[in-house]
Amino acid sequence: MRTGAIVLGDPKREELQVKEKKAVLAGVIDPARRDDFQDPLAELSGLASTANVVECGRMIQYRDLPDMTTCMGPGKVQELKQLCEATEAEIIVFDNNLTPAQGRNLEKELDMVIVDRSELILDIFASNAQTYEAKLQVELAQLLYFRPRLKRLWTHLERIEGGVGAGRGPGEKQLETDRRLIDKRIAELKKKLKEVEKRRALTVGHRRNETTVSLVGYTNAGKSTLMRAVTGADVFVADQLFATLDTRTRRWSLPNWGDVLLSDTVGFVRNLPHHLVASFRSTLEEARMADLLLHVVDASNPEAKQQIETVDKVLEKIDVDCSNMLLVLNKVDRCEDRSLVDVLRAQHENAVVVSAHTGEGIERLRQRITEKLGGGYVDATIETGAGNGKLFSFLAEHSEVTERTYDDENRVQIQCRIPKRFLLTLERKSDEQTTVTVIGGPSDPEFPYEDVEEMTPSEPTL
Structure with a gap:
C-alpha cells in the first residue's frame, strides 16, 4: 500500500500491490442481474489487466445474497481453493467489495492474500496518480479503506496475546499504534486537501465569465481522446481504465460561438469505492460548475446502457446538476454491430454519434454544443x-x-x-x-x- 509518509509496523501482507501476480478472479452475482452482463467478470478482468495482474482462472457463484462470513458459500470456497492450487495462483481478486470480516475469514480459510474490488481500484489509482492533489486524494482513500482492516493485516501476531495480568499482547499494541498513526495522517491529509480545494475553488471562480464544458463518463469511454481530437491538446491517451485522474482544461473554439473551456475529468466505474468518490469530490468541481456536461459513452461496449446508469448515479451522488447534459456516443468505429448504436439512439433521442479516433461526427458535435449553449x-x-x-x-x-x-x-x-x-x-x-x-x-x-x-x-x- 502506497501511503506516503506514514510508517506502519510490518504486516503479514508486506506487499499490498498486485502488480505481476498470478490471480484467480472471483465474484458473487445476484441471479436477477444474470442477463445484465454478457461477461460478468469482464470489467474486473480489465481492472486486473490495468493493474498488471496475470489472470490465471475465474470462478463465479450466483446467489441472492453473499455469505456474511466468506462471501461465497462454504462449498464454493473449497472449489476456489482447489482452483488456486491447480493454477498456482498467488492472490484472489474478488469483484465484490468485501467486509473486513469476510476478507479476514477468506484469508484464513484459503491461506492466500485476498484483494477485493475496492482495493484493486485503489491500487490502480495509486499507480496513476501524478499530481500533488491526486496523490493526496488517493492516499486518503487508501487509509480510510485500510483502517478498519488493520486486524486482518496482523494475523501473524494473533496467537501471541496477553494472559490474565499480562496486559495486552504485541499484536494488540501494534494495532493501536498503527490506528493512531493512520488517524493522525488522515487528519493531515484532510487539512491539506482543504487548502487544495480552496485554491481550486478560486481557479474555478475566476472562470465565472468563461463558458465551460465538462467531459464526464465511464472510465475508458474515450474522453481524453475526444478532448485531443477537438482541441489538439497534448493530453495522455491510453486504452486502459483510469488513465486520467486529474482534471485538465483546454480552450476550444466553437463555430458561431467563440471560445469555451473544455475540462476532462476522472472516469467512473460501477461500485466505485465511496471513500474514493469522497476524496475526488474536489477534482469533480469542474463538472459541478460547468455550463454544459458532455456525457461520453463507449457505444461499442455491450454494457453501455449499464454504464450510462452508473455515471448518472455517481453524478447524482456528488450533487452535479445534469439538467444541461448532452450524451455523446463515442467509438462507433469499433462497433461491429451498428444495431447497438441504434438501440442507444432510440433510448436517447438527442444523443450525438461520434468517433474521436476517426473524426466521424465531430463537426455535428460542435454544432449541437453551440445549440445547447445558445439555448441558455x-x-x-x-x-x-x-x-x-x-x-x-x-x-x-x-x-x-x-x-x-x-x-x-x-x-x-x-x-x-x-x-x-x-x-x-x-x-x-x-x-x-x-x-x-x-x-x-x-x-x-x-x-x-x-x-x-x-x-x-x-x-x-x-
Missing part, C-alpha cells in the same frame, strides 16, 4: 451612460461582453451574450438612460418568454 443564452445590445458603473459590474460578472463602443455624447453601446436567467433582472433595472435590445429576446416574437425563469431573492441585482 441570448445576445443583447445595451446602450447606457458611460458612468453606469453598477451595470458594467453586473455585465462583467454575469455576461460575456463581446464589443464595447463609445460615442461623442458620453454614451456606450455594449454587445454581450447573457444567460436567460439574468435577462429579466437586466430589463427590470433599465431606466430612461438605458435601453436593452435582445436578439431573440422579449422584443422578438420568436423569443420563448415563458422559458425565462422568474428571479428568486437569491438572484443578483443591479
